[in-house]
Amino acid sequence: MSDPDAPGIDVRPIEEAEFAEWLRALNAGFLREPVVSAEVVEARRPQFVPGRLLGAFDNGRCVATYRSFAQEVTAVGGAAVAADAVSNVTVTATHRRRGVLSRMMGADLAAAKERGDVVSTLIAAEYGIYGRFGFGPATTMTEWVIDVPRAGFGPSRPAVPDDGGRIDLVDPEDVRKLGPDLHDRVRRAQPGAVSRGELWWQVNTGAVPFFSKWTEPFYAVYRSAAGEVEGMVSYECDDKWGDAKQPLNTAEVNWLIAATPGAERALWHYLCSIDWVQTVKSGWRSPDDVLPLLLPDPRAARITTQADWLWVRLLDVVRALEARTYATAGELVLEVVDAAGFAGGRYLLDATSDGASCTSTTRTADLTLEIGELARLWLGDESAQRLVTLGLVREERAGAARVADALLRTSRRPWCPDMF
Numbered sequence: 001m002s003d004p005d006a007p008g009i010d011v012r013p014i015e016e017a018e019f020a021e022w023l024r025a026l027n028a029g030f031l032r033e034p035v036v037s038a039e040v041v042e043a044r045r046p047q048f049v050p051g052r053l054l055g056a057f058d059n060g061r062c063v064a065t066y067r068s069f070a071q072e073v074t075a076v077g078g079a080a081v082a083a084d085a086v087s088n089v090t091v092t093a094t095h096r097r098r099g100v101l102s103r104m105m106g107a108d109l110a111a112a113k114e115r116g117d118v119v120s121t122l123i124a125a126e127y128g129i130y131g132r133f134g135f136g137p138a139t140t141m142t143e144w145v146i147d148v149p150r151a152g153f154g155p156s157r158p159a160v161p162d163d164g165g166r167i168d169l170v171d172p173e174d175v176r177k178l179g180p181d182l183h184d185r186v187r188r189a190q191p192g193a194v195s196r197g198e199l200w201w202q203v204n205t206g207a208v209p210f211f212s213k214w215t216e217p218f219y220a221v222y223r224s225a226a227g228e229v230e231g232m233v234s235y236e237c238d239d240k241w242g243d244a245k246q247p248l249n250t251a252e253v254n255w256l257i258a259a260t261p262g263a264e265r266a267l268w269h270y271l272c273s274i275d276w277v278q279t280v281k282s283g284w285r286s287p288d289d290v291l292p293l294l295l296p297d298p299r300a301a302r303i304t305t306q307a308d309w310l311w312v313r314l315l316d317v318v319r320a321l322e323a324r325t326y327a328t329a330g331e332l333v334l335e336v337v338d339a340a341g342f343a344g345g346r347y348l349l350d351a352t353s354d355g356a357s358c359t360s361t362t363r364t365a366d367l368t369l370e371i372g373e374l375a376r377l378w379l380g381d382e383s384a385q386r387l388v389t390l391g392l393v394r395e396e397r398a399g400a401a402r403v404a405d406a407l408l409r410t411s412r413r414p415w416c417p418d419m420f
Contacts, residue, residue, distance in 0.1 A: 008058055008059065009056055009057070009058050009063070009095070009098065009100060010056065010057045010058075011054065011055075011056045011057075011064075011100060011103040011104055011107070012054065012055065012057075013050065013051045013052075013053065013054055013055075014053050014054065014055040014062075016048055016050075018055065018062065019041065019044075019045065019048050019053075020036060020041045021061075021062045022053060022055050022062050022065055023036040023040070023041060023044065024036050024062070025055065025061075025062035025063060025064065025065050025090065025092060026065045026088055026090055028090070028092055029064070029065060029090020029091060029092055030090055037212060039209060040209065040210065040211070040212060043208045043209045043210055044210055046199055046208075047067065047069070047199070049069065051111070052067060052068050052069060053065075053066070053067045053088075054066040054067070054104045054107065054108065056091070056095065056100045056103070056104065058095065063091070063092040063094065063095045063100070064090060064091040064092060064095060064100045064101065064104065065088050065089065065090045066086070066088065066089050066101075066104040066105070066108065067086075067087050067088040067089075068084050068085060068086050068087070068108050068112070068120075069085050069087070070082070070083075070084075070085070071083040071084070071085035071121060071194050071195055071420075072194065072195040073119060073121055073192070073193070073194050073195075073310075073312070073416075074187055074188060074189075074190055074191050074192065074193045074194075075191060075320075075323045075324040075378075075379070076191045076324040076325055076326075076379060076380050076410055076414070077191075077323075077324050077325030078188050078189060078191075079323045079324065080188065080195070081118045081119060081319075081320065081323050082116065082117050082118050082119075083117060083118065083119045083120065083121045083194070084108065084109070084111075084112035084115070084117040084119070084120040084121070084315070085120075085121050085122070085194070085420055086105075086108065086120060086121065086122040087122065087123075087420050089101065089104075089122075101129075102133075105133050106340070108120075109133070109134075109313070109315065109340065109342060110342075112315055113315050113316075113342050116316075117315055117316075118314070118315060118316045118319045118320050118323065119312050119313060119314055119315055119316075119320060119375075119378075120135070120312070120313040120315060121194065121310060121311065121312055121313070122135065122310075122311050122313075123309060123310065123311070123416075123419055123420060124137075124308065124311050127308065130311055130313075131372050133313065133340070134313045134314070134338060134339070134340055134342070134343075134370070134371045134372050134375075135311040135312065135313040135372055135375065136311065136312060136313075136371075136372035136373055136374070136375035136376040137308035137309070137310075137311050137376060138192065138310050138311060138312040138375055138376055138378060138379045138381060138382075138414065139192040139308075139309045139310040139379060139381055139413070139414045139415055139416050140287045140306065140307065140308055140309055140381065140413070141284040141285065141286070141287070141305075141306070141307060141308075141309040141415070141416070142284075142285050142286065142287045142289065142303055142305065142306045143281065143282055143283065143284060143285065143303070143304050143305040143306075144281075144282040144285065144289075144291055144292065144301040144302065144303055144304065145279060145280070145281050145282070145301070145302055145304050146272060146279065146280040146281075146282070146291075146295065146300055146301045147278075147279065147300045147301075147302075148272050148277055148278050148279060148280060148300070149278060150297055150299070150300040151272050151295045151296060151297055151300040151301075152295060152296030152297040152300065153269070153272055153273060153295075153296060161222070161262070161265075161266040161269070161270075163224075163225065163262050163266065164224070164225030165222055165223055165224045165225055165230075165262065165263070165266055166222075166223055167220050167221065167222050167223075167266060167267070167270050168220065168221055168223070169218060169219065169220055170219050170220070170221050171219070172205035172206055172207065172216065172219065173205075174219070174221070175201065175205050175219050175232065175234070176201045176202065176205055176207065178221060178229050178232065179201055179232060180196070180198070180201060181229075182229055182230070182231075182232055182257060182259060183196055183257055185259045186257045186258065186259050187417075189259075190414075190415055190417075191324075191379050191380060191410065191414040191415075192310055192379050192381075192414030192415050192416045193415065193416060193417060193418075194310075194416055194418055194420065196418065200418075204234070204254075204255075205219075215236065217234045217235055217236045217254055218234070218235050218236070218237070219232065219233070219234050220232070220233050220235075220267065220270060222258070222263040222266050222267055222270075224260070224262070224263070230258065230259045230260045230262070230263035231256075231257065231258035231259065231260070231263030231264060231266065231267050232256070232257055232258075232267075233253060233255070233256040233257075233267050233270075233271070234253070234254040234255050234256075235251050235252060235253045235254060235256075235271065236251070236252050236254065237249055237250065237251050237252075237274070237276075237277065238250050238252075247275075247276035247277075247278065248278050248279075249276045249277045249278060249279075250277065250278070250279040250280070250281060251271055251274060251277045251279070251280045251281070252280075252281040252283070253271070253280070253281060253282055253283035254283060255283060255284075255417060255418075256268075256282075256283065257417065261290075264290065264294070265294050268280075268291060268294050268295075269294070272295070281304075282301075284309070284417060284419070285415070286412075286413055286414075286415035287306060287413055287415075288412060288413045289415075309415075309416055310379075310414075310416035311375070312375040312378060312379070313371070313372070313375060314343050314371055314374055314375050314378065315342050315343055316343060317334075317336055317343045317345070317347055317358065317371075317374070318347065318358045318359070318360075320378055321347070321349050321356060321358040321378070322355070322356055322357060322358050324356070324378070324379075324380075325355070325356075326351035326352075326356055326407050326408070327406060327407060327408075327409065327410065327411075328351070328406050328407060329351055329352045329353060330351055330403055330406065330407050331348065331349065331350050331351070332348075332349045332351075332366050332367070332400070332403055332404055332407060333346065333347070333348050333349075333361060333363050333364065333365050333366045333367075334346070334347050334349065334365065334366070334367055334368075334369065334374065335365035335367065335368040335369070335396070336369065336370075336371055336374055337368065337369070337370050337371065338370070338371040340371075342371075343371055344371065345360055346360065346361055346362070346363075346365055347359065347360060347361065348360075348361035348363060349407070351407050364396065364397070365396045365397075366395075366396055366397045366400035366403070366404075367384065367393055367394065367395060367396060367397075367400050367401065367404060368393070368394040368396055369387070369392070369393040369394070370392070373387055373392050373393055377404065377408050378408075379410075379414040380408055380409050380410030380413075380414055381409075381410070381413050381414050383401075383405050383409065384400075384401040384402075384404035384405050384408065385401040385402060385404075385405055387401075388401045
């Protein structure tokens with residue numbers, strides 16, 4: 001890599017007057033048309049927070065972009081943890097491998113540490129980029145495609161739930177009114193879920209035109225027999241017919257959230273009962289989602305995508321480990337290596353049924369691991385024993401990895417429903 005401080009490239013927070021140029025560079029970096037309308041610039045202006053949008057400038061032209069924003073991520077047990085969410089990271093093809101991203105990332109993580117954020121989060125477009133900055137893949141997502149005729153419901157299945165609840169199509173205004181409270185209930189019970197601000201609901205219901213093209217989806221709400229909103233789905237349908245004039249439509253889920261098992265079951269059954277729909281695409285779901293087992297024939301759902309999703313970078317090991325709950329009581333001494341210097345050290349984790357404490361210690365380490373590997377373990381998805389087998393974690397005391405798995409792993413896998 002060439003000198004990251006090479007003259008001619010200025011990495012700094014952008015001014016508001018540079019926002020349109022920054023958006024143009026963002027489009028170029030993501031290989032989208034490098035044109036941004038005045039309408040889109042104004043729609044996206046709420047994203048401009050002084051100091052949180054970084055740019056790299058070469059001879060006055062923006063050649064790299066980076067944005068972070070305040071977020072909460074749900075830890076195991078339901079605690080909301082303050083996060084520095086990273087998004088809109090691009091480097092124009094002409095300026096790759098010149099240390100630009102390292103400079104932007106270093107500046108942002110230092111600022112997040114100074115603010116007191118516990119973790120940093122991102123969704124990685126490419127797997128190999130963020131490990132060197134201390135991030136580790138902490139959740140996985142899975143997408144299913146459901147062959148509706150094979151699912152086993154039968155052509156006469158009604159869309160009405162059989163539990164006394166009901167499903168109604170609603171308008172975007174209803175989603176903006178009902179969605180935030182429902183989502184807060186769901187995300188506080190789901191490790192790995194992240195907060196959605198007001199702007200998210202505006203963008204995803206078309207009230208704020210972030211993009212030059214917008215197609216309004218269908219929105220359906222599940223209400224319990226008591227009239228309480230317990231589930232919601234956004235989906236789109238195509239218009240495809242076969243040569244014999246048979247419908248071959250696909251319903252593609254943008255997002256589906258449910259606060260109860262009954263709501264989740266009712267919404268998936270509804271999607272599989274829509275006339276003309278022969279295929280349902282699930283969107284991003286948890287890798288251990290119950291979806292296939294909600295079908296009379298689970299084989300009607302096949303996995304089309306399974307990959308890493310939410311990446312986490314711990315900035316404060318003590319607060320991160322104390323924020324979550326543990327499956328059993330026990331002690332573990334972790335030697336955490338952090339090349340960037342934000343969160344390294346030797347820590348004693350003492351977990352009980354009443355909570356956990358994490359303190360610096362001089363006791364002999366049980367496990368030695370990089371900060372990114374600890375991030376893999378933090379939400380309970382990864383196995384310490386598996387990381388030992390891969391050579392990514394070193395076991396200093398025989399059996400320590402099994403102790404770590406007994407403490408850290410969860411009965412259900414963490415899941416982040418959102419892209420950001």
